Amino acid sequence: MSDASNAKKGFLGGLSEKLEGVNLRQNGIFLALLGLIIFFAATTPNAASITPTNWSNLVVQNGYILVLAIGMVMIIIAGHIDLSVGSLAAFIGAVAGVLVVRPLEQDGWDWLPALPWWAGILGAIAVGALVGVWQGYWVAYVGIPAFIVTLAGMLLFRGMALMTLQNSNIGPFPDEFRAIGNGFLDKENALGTAIGLPEQFNAWALIATALGILAIWFQAVRTRAGRIKYGQPTEPSFWFFGKNIALSTMVAYVGFQLSQANGIPYTLILLVFLIVIYTMVMNKTTFGRHIYAIGGNLHAAMLSGINVRRVNFWLFVNMGALAALSGVLIAARMNSAVPKAGDGFELDAISSVFIGGAAVQGGVGTVTGSMVGGLIQGVLGNGMNLLSVGIDAQMTIKGLVLLLAVAFDVWSKNRK
Numbered sequence: 181m182s183d184a185s186n187a188k189k190g191f192l193g194g195l196s197e198k199l200e201g202v203n204l205r206q207n208g209i210f211l212a213l214l215g216l217i218i219f220f221a222a223t224t225p226n227a228a229s230i231t232p233t234n235w236s237n238l239v240v241q242n243g244y245i246l247v248l249a250i251g252m253v254m255i256i257i258a259g260h261i262d263l264s265v266g267s268l269a270a271f272i273g274a275v276a277g278v279l280v281v282r283p284l285e286q287d288g289w290d291w292l293p294a295l296p297w298w299a300g301i302l303g304a305i306a307v308g309a310l311v312g313v314w315q316g317y318w319v320a321y322v323g324i325p326a327f328i329v330t331l332a333g334m335l336l337f338r339g340m341a342l343m344t345l346q347n348s349n350i351g352p353f354p355d356e357f358r359a360i361g362n363g364f365l366d367k368e369n370a371l372g373t374a375i376g377l378p379e380q381f382n383a384w385a386l387i388a389t390a391l392g393i394l395a396i397w398f399q400a401v402r403t404r405a406g407r408i409k410y411g412q413p414t415e416p417s418f419w420f421f422g423k424n425i426a427l428s429t430m431v432a433y434v435g436f437q438l439s440q441a442n443g444i445p446y447t448l449i450l451l452v453f454l455i456v457i458y459t460m461v462m463n464k465t466t467f468g469r470h471i472y473a474i475g476g477n478l479h480a481a482m483l484s485g486i487n488v489r490r491v492n493f494w495l496f497v498n499m500g501a502l503a504a505l506s507g508v509l510i511a512a513r514m515n516s517a518v519p520k521a522g523d524g525f526e527l528d529a530i531s532s533v534f535i536g537g538a539a540v541q542g543g544v545g546t547v548t549g550s551m552v553g554g555l556i557q558g559v560l561g562n563g564m565n566l567l568s569v570g571i572d573a574q575m576t577i578k579g580l581v582l583l584l585a586v587a588f589d590v591w592s593k594n595r596k
Contacts, residue, residue, distance in 0.1 A: 207423060208588075209537055209552050214430065216556060220563030228566050229559075232441035235434055240362065240513065242558035243447035244269070244506040246551055248529035249536075250458050251502035253550040256533050258495055259475045259542030260319065260326035264333030265503040266525035268311055271341040272507030276304040277350030277517030280357060297357040301508055308504020309497055311337070316496030320489040326496075334526065342519050351516030361512030364442040365449065382443035389435025393428045400424050447509065459547045467491065475542030531578070532557055535585040556581070
């Protein structure tokens with residue numbers, strides 16, 4: 181009996197040694213995403229889930245959820261929650277409609293001239309930031325829990341969206357505005373034609389894919405070298421190369437598929453920009469480190485001199501601006517500002533963050549993890565639609581996925 185126990189302990193101990201330095205939580209969600217893609221590729225009729233057009237639609241249709249998830253992961257890392265982002269996105273879409281289109285039949289807005297599309301977008305995002313100031317004040321300086329403040333905001337801003345739109349729609353938007361949610365970089369493939377590339381391949385998509393793969397390897401090697409330099413645990417070589425080869429292969433495949441559709445969506449360009457900026461904010465700046473410290477141990481953060489109120493205040497200002505950007509993307513995608521826009525998006529954003537590895541108690545989470553969590557939800561929903569799965573079953577499956585993701589987080593913490 182003891183020999184068997186020792187053998188088992190030796191096997192597990194050896195496996196644990198080999199996987200030392202591996203972030204099983206983050207790598208696990210990446211493998212889950214890869215598994216979903218393979219599953220739906222094998223089960224959907226004619227592999228419809230991996231066609232160029234479907235990949236393009238998947239990016240565009242989930243862009244506004246991923247934008248919300250970027251702000252939401254910062255809120256959750258700090259130990260808060262924001263239930264108002266879907267309603268705020270609807271309200272800001274209405275504001276954008278009033279600023280850019282302002283049809284004369286909208287009673288009460290005839291005094292306001294229609295603005296250029298770019299000014300309307302900046303104005304809408306500014307209004308979103310002001311809403312963030314409002315909510316951040318109540319949370320940070322009055323001390324009302326974020327759950328209550330944003331629950332009130334969910335009702336308040338949905339009502340303001342209805343009042344602004346007067347229970348009707350505003351649209352259509354100018355072509356430049358619509359391109360934000362529906363446009364593609366060099367859709368006509370002028371560059372490809374100029375360099376003699378076959379017309380079915382978009383040159384900019386292939387270039388962006390190659391640059392993306394180079395960036396993945398540069399960042400991975402740089403991070404690994406830094407960990408080695410400071411004596412921190414690193415992934416085994418086989419895991420490091422295997423993971424990054426798999427990630428590069430996935431990026432290459434998706435980029436190649438997009439090159440055969442319409443090219444790189446503007447929504448994807450915006451997302452990549454935001455991911456890079458906010459990853460740097462969370463990993464390289466004092467503000468980012470303070471967010472992790474507050475979520476990890478609030479009392480210790482206060483004793484160490486962190487201005488917790490100021491950090492919490494700016495977190496909600498940032499969330500308001502990102503929710504506004506999401507509202508602009510929704511309006512651009514639909515070519516109309518509608519009262520029911522963003523309905524339930526707060527739940528999708530929160531689910532993306534938790535599926536992506538954030539801890540319920542705060543202090544743990546990454547921007548890239550929340551993006552993978554959002555893609556898992558997007559791929560799952562898209563695949564089930566292609567398989568004609570009923571909405572009742574879809575909601576059940578999504579609920580189970582969220583529950584299992586949080587259960588895995590709790591189990592991994594208790595195991596430690």
